[in-house]
Amino acid sequence: MNALDLARWQFGITTVYHFIFVPLTIGLASLVAGMQTAWVRTGKEPYLRMTKFWGKLFLINFALGVVTGIVLEFQFGMNWANYSAFVGDIFGAPLAMEALLTFFLESTFIGLWIFGWDRLPKKVHLATIWLAALGTMLSAGFILVANSWMQHPVGSVVNPRTGRAEMRDFWALLGNSTAFGAIFHTLTAVFVTAGVLLVAVSAWHLRRGNAPEVFRPSMRLGLVTILVAGIGVAVTGDIQARIMTEQQPMKMAAAEALYRTVAPASFSVFTIGSLDGSKEVWSLRIPGLLSFMATTHWDGTVEGINDVQAAETARFGPDHYAPNIPVTYWSFRLMIGFGLLMGLLALVGLWVFRRGRIPRSAWFYRAALAALVLPFLANALGWVFTEMGRQPWVVYGVLKTANGVSPLVGPGTVLASLIGFTVLYGVLAVIDFLLMARFAKAGPPPPAPPARESEKDIEKPPVLVY
Template sequence: MNLDLARWQFAITTVYHFLFVPLTIGLSLLVAGMQTAWVRTSDERYLRMTKFWGKLFLINFAMGVVTGIVQEFQFGMNWSDYSRFVGDIFGAPLAIEGLLAFFLESTFLGLWIFGWDRLPKKVHLACIWLAAIGTALSAYFILAANAWMQHPVGSVINDERGRAELVDFGAVLTNSTAVAAFFHTITACFVTAGVFIVAISAYHLARDKFTDVATPSMRLGLVTVLIASIGVMVSGDIQARLMTEQQPMKMAAAEALYESAAPASFSIFTVGTLDGSQELWSIRVPGLLSFMATGSLDGLVEGINDVQRASETTYGPGDYIPNVPVTYWTFRLMIGFGALAMLVSILGLWFMRRRAQKPVPRWYFTAALLALFTPFAANTVGWIFTEMGRQPWLVYGMLPTAAGVSPGVSTASVLISLIVFTLLYGVLAVIEGVLMVRYAKAGPPPAGIAEASPDDPEAPRPLAVAY
């Protein structure tokens, strides 16, 4: 009971926190690009775009910081045995993330917020770029820590002390799983930010408001989503092959493949028993799973039963099969939601391309606004797949999940904290939603602003405080 509650608490807080992370990373880089365009061209539209999307970025960033703090505390509260086991390895990238990357982004973000009329334009521009780089570095160090849980490298088990110990920090940072996950995550962040920009721009264009800012924003968002979606597919393909090599059970569970097959087909949709052990009906693409797993249309993909037997031989008796229905459907939902986001961008680019001859149909603006949820849903189910597919391991092949929970924390304590955090995060969700909707509807600042800076001391200063 204690184990299940601890897992639910960590899952709820992590999934909630990760709603903000991709948007923060993607928007920071896109806002930096908008400000770069303004500095280079002096086109006021780019300044208004920077201020509008920058304000929404800051709201999201603040909420991400608040919800992320809880993650650190849970390691010591509910997962003390896990922390003791992995602390020597896991603590290093997290410490660097906090001391280097987070301070880099927070320091220069503060300078960017309050430096609009105090810093030279190029210095002020450098601040947002350094803050954006900081967000990307934060993501890498956190992903490196998580990748070590998926594929432990650069460490040894000290049997006398009963814990893992770091022997090669470079191997942890250059872990192939970390590199692939970072590429996949960053491109997904751009998809998230791009769809966010497209949806809000579509809202204003449907009402013929702020068209001078919404139109270039829409184009930027659409191009970003299309290019980033291609990156997501390429990096996802790389991850699938690494997963087959490093965690064959996860790949088998992603297809609910119980018996090894060569070639192995990919089921787009399956109706089966509740435990996922038997297939009743499915729609399949021949050879696709083999290609995803091995790069060959007739490659061998190990089935759940064979991997289970191999795991028992290596690790001893036990159940090494994750929740197959959850793993199966989250894998498909991740792909499906990502494909919807890409479809919206393709349609949008087609309609925008011929806009001079024919107006963009009204239904597309509605569809683009509704598509706002697709990248967030894809990110969420993607992480659920990643973590649930690794079960029953906390650290793959080293530490079972059941062995990582805190032995001295009562069930009542975990239950109370689970309820409190869930309710608190619900309140924060309402606050975030109200703020985002309010400022998104308000639109960009009015035309005619002339942002002052020390480069131009004679310019008027109507917006001395940017936010």
């Protein structure tokens, strides 16, 4: 393997690993803030116990997410020097805003939330966790603005003298239609992820009869969150599909393993292709569905891989412009399939827990615990599809991935750092899993002891006034 392949592997592994923690952090922050709001408004102790229990899991996850995110930024300079030089003028603004504004907003108010219990007024303390939750969302938003420019470069021009992209319209960058779809799709997906965690952990405790006054409302909150946010994921994913069809027709064609332009286009539920992914052998399809997804019309035209290849060859010059077809096809399908399974879990869960019931049968609890891996797999596959489906471009239509790698970093150096990071991340993953499992199994803090009545029969000492 050459330095380019190794650098791509390293960045891909780091990104997928980092995104294990990001959606859980963003989703849990808002849900914990909602629990604390319920406690402040009602004064009911179970809400306070919920806040402190889920808040611990949120903080553990936040700490690891910060560490892995910093490493990602260092890789730009280490392995992708040409890419960094090319996009520096564009990425400077959103990444600076993410670091200086939102990251400090997160860290400052998370610190106040951690140490502000019993030190700050209730409503002021509540405001700190809401501001921290807002910071996590804004942080994700600015990162997605930068990534969306790679998918659809707007508001910029390439200086022919320096060979660098230069920003011309910052508001066009922020208003990128690709960013609009990506931000809302990601923010709905993070709540699905957090909701599944609530359901899985609550199922473990409810099966053992632990603190039902805490875990039954946690279970219901998780199920409702999955269902509502899951609908949001489907709607925003549909919007993204249409944007992608217009801006990156090759990615849509690759997602469907569609080689010839057709109208109407059927949706492939399952396709068997040749080993090199160059042609379709057999497939099971839903008539017209792909046309509707791509164009909002059941008889709309969807371009095929061969036609897009010819068009991009004429536009950009001879090269192979199709991504890895099996990877894009299956990552797209599995992402959708795992999402549907989580939606099914929410519907079944709301039924079995209806009207205050707590089911005794173990089948749902086992299914809920097994479903814990689904959102993380769906999130990872979504990023694999998004990034690998854009290949061979690192900035679509402007800079190819092969031209973005560092020219002076050899494969041995990249391989050594790849092995080092993989081992280190493996150790951190074990530590994180053990910590999360330990605190999840420990359960919420015990109820506060009832206040003792004042001992009226004991005579109080006189108050002397001088």
